[in-house]
Amino acid sequence: MNSFTFAQAPAIDAAVREKAGQPGSAYIGGGTNLVDLMKENVERPTHLIGLKKLGLDSITASADGGLRLGALATNADTAWHPEVEKRYPLLNQAILAGASPQLRNMATDGGNLMQRTRCYYFYDLATPCNKREPGSGCSAIGGYNRIHAILGASEACIATHPSDMCVALAALEATVRVSGPNGERTIAFEDFHRLPGDSPERDNTLEPGELITGLDLPAKGFEKNYSYLKLRDRTSYAFALVSVATALELDGGIITDARLALGGVAHKPWRDKTAEALLIGQPATADTFRTAAAQVLAGAKGQGTNNFKIELAKRAIVRALKQATEMNQVVDDNAFQNSNP
Amino acid sequence: MSHITQAPLDRLPVALAPTQSVTLHINGQDHTLQIAPWTTLLDALREYLDLTGTKKGCDHGQCGACTVLVDGKRINSCLSLAVMQEGSEIQTIEGLGTEENLHPLQQAFIDHDAFQCGYCTPGQICSAQGLLNEGKARTEAEVRELMSGNLCRCGAYPNILSAVMEVLTNEESGTKNLKPKEDVGQWAAGATKPDMAPVEPAK
Numbered sequence: 455m456n457s458f459t460f461a462q463a464p465a466i467d468a469a470v471r472e473k474a475g476q477p478g479s480a481y482i483g484g485g486t487n488l489v490d491l492m493k494e495n496v497e498r499p500t501h502l503i504g505l506k507k508l509g510l511d512s513i514t515a516s517a518d519g520g521l522r523l524g525a526l527a528t529n530a531d532t533a534w535h536p537e538v539e540k541r542y543p544l545l546n547q548a549i550l551a552g553a554s555p556q557l558r559n560m561a562t563d564g565g566n567l568m569q570r571t572r573c574y575y576f577y578d579l580a581t582p583c584n585k586r587e588p589g590s591g592c593s594a595i596g597g598y599n600r601i602h603a604i605l606g607a608s609e610a611c612i613a614t615h616p617s618d619m620c621v622a623l624a625a626l627e628a629t630v631r632v633s634g635p636n637g638e639r640t641i642a643f644e645d646f647h648r649l650p651g652d653s654p655e656r657d658n659t660l661e662p663g664e665l666i667t668g669l670d671l672p673a674k675g676f677e678k679n680y681s682y683l684k685l686r687d688r689t690s691y692a693f694a695l696v697s698v699a700t701a702l703e704l705d706g707g708i709i710t711d712a713r714l715a716l717g718g719v720a721h722k723p724w725r726d727k728t729a730e731a732l733l734i735g736q737p738a739t740a741d742t743f744r745t746a747a748a749q750v751l752a753g754a755k756g757q758g759t760n761n762f763k764i765e766l767a768k769r770a771i772v773r774a775l776k777q778a779t780e781m782n783q784v785v786d787d788n789a790f791q792n793s794n795p
Numbered sequence: 796m797s798h799i800t801q802a803p804l805d806r807l808p809v810a811l812a813p814t815q816s817v818t819l820h821i822n823g824q825d826h827t828l829q830i831a832p833w834t835t836l837l838d839a840l841r842e843y844l845d846l847t848g849t850k851k852g853c854d855h856g857q858c859g860a861c862t863v864l865v866d867g868k869r870i871n872s873c874l875s876l877a878v879m880q881e882g883s884e885i886q887t888i889e890g891l892g893t894e895e896n897l898h899p900l901q902q903a904f905i906d907h908d909a910f911q912c913g914y915c916t917p918g919q920i921c922s923a924q925g926l927l928n929e930g931k932a933r934t935e936a937e938v939r940e941l942m943s944g945n946l947c948r949c950g951a952y953p954n955i956l957s958a959v960m961e962v963l964t965n966e967e968s969g970t971k972n973l974k975p976k977e978d979v980g981q982w983a984a985g986a987t988k989p990d991m992a993p994v995e996p997a998k
Contacts, residue, residue, distance in 0.1 A: 482876075553944075554945075555929070560871065690940055
């Protein structure tokens with residue numbers, strides 16, 4: 455690690471001021487990704503601003519009937535929060551599919567959004583990487599790219615966003631709350647992470663100095679029909695090759711609302727609203743699911759070692775939608791039984 | 796004939812950041828250290844406090860050997876800076892039991908032969924204590940999933956699983972008064988079900 459100083463910020467505005475006044479400084483939440491990147495010399499902040507004293511770790515009901523997650527709430531506390539388990543089980547599943555219990559106990563919700571790609575070349579200082587060193591080139595294109603993007607990549611970068619939690623947040627249409635030198639603002643989740651384009655060094659649309667203070671979940675949690683399906687090289691504690699977050703509303707076998715987002719395939723959680731529109735109003739059948747899957751992958755491009763992801767993603771989408779649908783039948787059975795004394 | 800010359804420095808050596816005072820509350824005792832901010836909690840424990848029970852494996856949060864409990868929750872001490880842990884209650888393997896009075900998990904790991912080289916064991920035991928504190932795991936499949944942050948290069952997983960299951964089951968029966976301890980502790984190392992017990996090698 456490089457030499458740096460550390461101070462706990464006493465309040466949000468003080469943290470934002472400190473960040474603005476110290477070029478090269480960084481906020482640190484749980485530190486699970488940042489400290490690792492500092493050990494690898496990928497990140498070299500000159501000053502760390504601790505956020506522990508800001509509070510921001512509570513999970514509370516919001517006025518619109520939704521739920522507000524403090525940016526400093528840990529991933530574990532979020533997943534196991536009774537309201538999240540009950541009303542947003544898709545988020546519970548996605549969080550618990552990621553990392554390990556130890557990491558989930560440290561990692562914060564804001565930090566989950568800020569974690570960086572696990573592209574091997576991004577971590578390897580000996581190889582060119584446009585994300586780490588703009589203009590140096592991309593080693594993954596034409597290199598070993600098994601974990602890389604099949605959607606939305608550019609000639610500058612084919613890295614993927616590694617989060618599971620964020621795929622569920624994209625499907626649930628969360629809102630990101632931030633504070634910065636110019637005050638507070640909110641960012642729709644689909645606008646938070648960005649595609650690489652010709653500036654892959656920017657993972658998201660935060661302005662310099664802005665700090666995530668919370669996440670707002672809308673009232674609608676899709677608690678009856680959902681699935682987070684994660685496919686990976688081992689069944690626990692591994693990043694997704696492909697993951698699918700889906701949530702449905704069904705009325706007598708007809709899909710009345712649908713959400714569909716993928717992880718492990720792009721520079722950001724990949725939500726496809728066109729595919730969602732193809733699902734809505736249709737019967738919840740394999741044919742409908744295959745049509746939606748074909749739409750999501752219509753523009754997919756393999757990079758060589760990751761070509762398998764295209765077919766894998768199509769099948770994962772169909773499987774996840776089937777899981778979400780069949781869940782409803784179980785719920786209906788229970789409702790039927792409960793109505794009979 | 797050639798000789799090696801030292802390459803000229805293109806810049807002055809970077810001045811080290813000043814150390815800072817940190818008070819860590821570990822196993823019921825306060826320790827005040829003067830350390831650099833980049834000292835991880837793991838290095839603070841091992842290099843400054845001689846609490847070498849906590850092990851450094853990968854140093855990147857991938858193996859779980861460095862697992863300790865902070866405010867009752869298991870974390871990777873290699874990915875936390877010591878300066879971030881001021882005011883926390885830290886518990887290490889040294890605080891779980893003593894040689895005279897082993898923690899139930901320590902006794903179970905011995906009874907079930909749940910290690911070979913032993914390097915991952917302190918992390919496994921602290922992680923298992925964290926798992927018990929969480930109260931989310933009931934079945935073998937759940938324990939396997941919620942212990943996946945601790946790797947064992949010797950592959951003692953079946954015995955680690957049976958050791959954790961024994962303590963978990965005893966804790967549950969202790970609170971619910973369901974089963975006497977002997978019912979779950981009698982099986983040979985390697986499984987929690989009698990029909991899965993390893994076969995003794997022929998003599």
